[in-house]
Amino acid sequence: MSGIEAAGERSVAAGGNIGRVTTGDYVTQVERAVLLPPEALAPARCPDALVNVPRRAADFVGRAREIQWLDEKFEAAGHRVVAVCGLGGVGKSTLAARWASLRTGDHNPVWWITAETRADLDAGLAALAGSMQPALIDVLPQEALRERAVQWLAAHDGWLLVLDNVTEAADVEPLLARLVRGRILITTRQSGGWYGLAEDMALKVPEREESSEMFTRIVPHLGPRDMDQVRILCATLGQLPLAVAQAAAYCAETRTTPGEYLDQLRRYPGELYEMPIEHGPDGGQAVAWTWRLTLDRLAAADPLTGTILRVLAWWGPDRIPRHLLERLASALSVRRAVGRLAAHSMVTLHEDGAVSVHRLVQAVARTADESDPHRRAEDIEAARVLAEETLESAAPTGGAGGVAEWGVWRELLPHVETYLQHTDESADTARTAALLDRAAWFLKEHSDTGRAARWFERAVACRARVLGEDHPETAGSREGIAECWAVEGDLEASVSLQAWVVADLERVLGEDRPETHLARGRLAVTWRHLGDKDGAVALLEGALAGLERLLGPVHRDTLRVRSNLGVAYQEAGRLEQAIALQERTLGERTGLLGPGHPETLTSRLNLVRLYEAVGQGERAVAEFERIVDDSLRFLGDDHPFTLHLWHVLPPTA
Secondary structure, three states, rough: OOOOOOOOOOOOOOOEEEOEEEOOOOOEEEEEEOOOOOOHHOOOOOOOOOOEHHHHHOOEEEEEHHHHHHHHHOOOOOOOEEEEOOOOOOOOOHHHHHHHHHHHOOOOOOOEEEEEOOHHHHHHHHHHHHHOOOOOOOOHHHHHHHHHHHHHHHOOOOOEEEEEEEEOOOHHHHHHHOOOOOOEEEEEOOOOOOOOOOEEOOOOOOOOOHHHHHHHHHOOOOOOHHEEEEHEEEEEEEEHHHHHHHHHHHHHHHOOEEEEEEHHHHHHHHHHHHOOOOOOOOOOOOHHHHHHHHHHHHHOOHHHHHHHHHHHEEEEEEEHHHHHHHOOOOHHHHHHHHHHHHHOOOOEOOOOEEEEHHHHHHHHHHOOOOOOOOOOOHHHHHHHHHHHHHHHHHHHOOOOOHHHHHHHHHHHHHHHHHHHHHHHHHHHOOHHHHHHHHHHHHHOOOOOOOHHHHHHHHHHHHHHHHOOOOOOOHHHHHHHHHOOOHHHOOHHHHHHHHHHHHHHHHOOOOOOHHHHHHHHHHHHHHHOOOOHHHHHHHHHHHHHHHHHHOOOOOOHHHHHHHHHHHHHHHOOOOOOHHHHHHHHHHHHHHHOOOOOOOHHHHHHHHHHHHHHHHHOOHHHHHHHHHHHHHHHHOOOOOOOOHHHHHHOOOOOO
């Protein structure tokens, strides 16, 4: 090539890239040489207004508080690195793109890197170097370009780097250690591990109206009825931006109304959750695929994480007690697995140990997909069985009235109800019926008779199918239905059903059995309300005598019948007998259940009415006031018994 000269003995001149060269008596061998352009020897220079931000910022809706938080954190001294953490599909990337696009006038360059792996991060940094010095793109290897970008960033200020979808803090820690200038915004599903590296923010789902606006950006010009369906749809999707955008894109493309999409979502959840969208808040990934990638990593290290997520899918989404999960494996193993799920934003772990999970994560985890190793049909069914077994074993068996039982049921009921909503009655087992029955008696005792009756009816259907129409447990659930009817005022239907139960128990178990005597006692209470006071007294006296003989005089069931007999004596005008019986019951309940148990307090309330009836008004008023104080002290102001007292007409002196 003209103009290329070599000087010196055995020297070599080259005008371009060369392969293998050997010179001289003492061999100098060059396997490969690259001719660098002059730009390689000059320092890198960033062009003006160098911006690389994806267009997803155009889909942005709301998030004013989050934008302000980012402004404040980056403006605060020492906060150079901020991490936005959250569930896949919650809109982390969209928020980052929006904030970065608003700051292009304050920073140069503004550079976006998809940093899911270390290889992705290196490629993004190399691309930054190439954008500064395009002549080097096909000349230097990626490693050299990456190093040039890092050196430039380390030596300059005023730039903004967005590292999107970082998998692990450890993947970016070496880079953060070298870059002591500029600003770095990170998006990640990892919510733990950022201490000392970044100021982190957990991104929640948008407000309901913001989700509706996101939908109407994609599907505009909807009428009032459709807008009502949009709000219901967004709530069903838990306001998750990826899912809302996915639904809106589908509706726009297929001319499907929001109401029709809701119906399809109920019928074909698997297909819809697997459907990717071209321009979504999580890079166009489908809802199910977004979380599968995270669970691949978690389950490989700890298979219990997948089991726990599938079990959580069958319960209520909010504040699941950790002690329920600790029935699945050792407490230490469960805490470690839940911690890993929380660290990758698959669940939220509260300070008291309770766990919350997004309802759409639950919906996906309940939907079988044989192509997904975490959602095989047999694994989902095994998780459903585990979820039911766990609830049934945690449900109190010793009654529903005490403050301890009330606390347990208050925790369990939302999860029992959600489980029942997501399961088919035809698959109910004897264990399902036992859970239904116990929960329904609790609801009935605390005046939720509508829900209690429905659950008793489902328990009856299950027990009749599994155990038989004449089984005593089937009869017990029928009694529950009858008692609900009595509370709701349908006394004749209640008496008719209870009489059938008594006759059934007499035939199947025999006339002198505790179950039979208890059924007679319950029938007598309803009978009393129909006006046959003497008949009710006679039936209760017979039931009490049988229970005292079979269970003993201080058994809890015996005391219930004795208390009801005292009330029947009062209504029949036999006040002295009523007082004697209620005072005896109070003493025995106090010894058996304690002074603060609702059944003990009920005995005291029965005596208040008796004192008032015999003209001891001042005694009745004083005792009623003490009952109120003791109910607040022992049970708390939100216990159903305490709330009931506010609706009781107080005695007068």
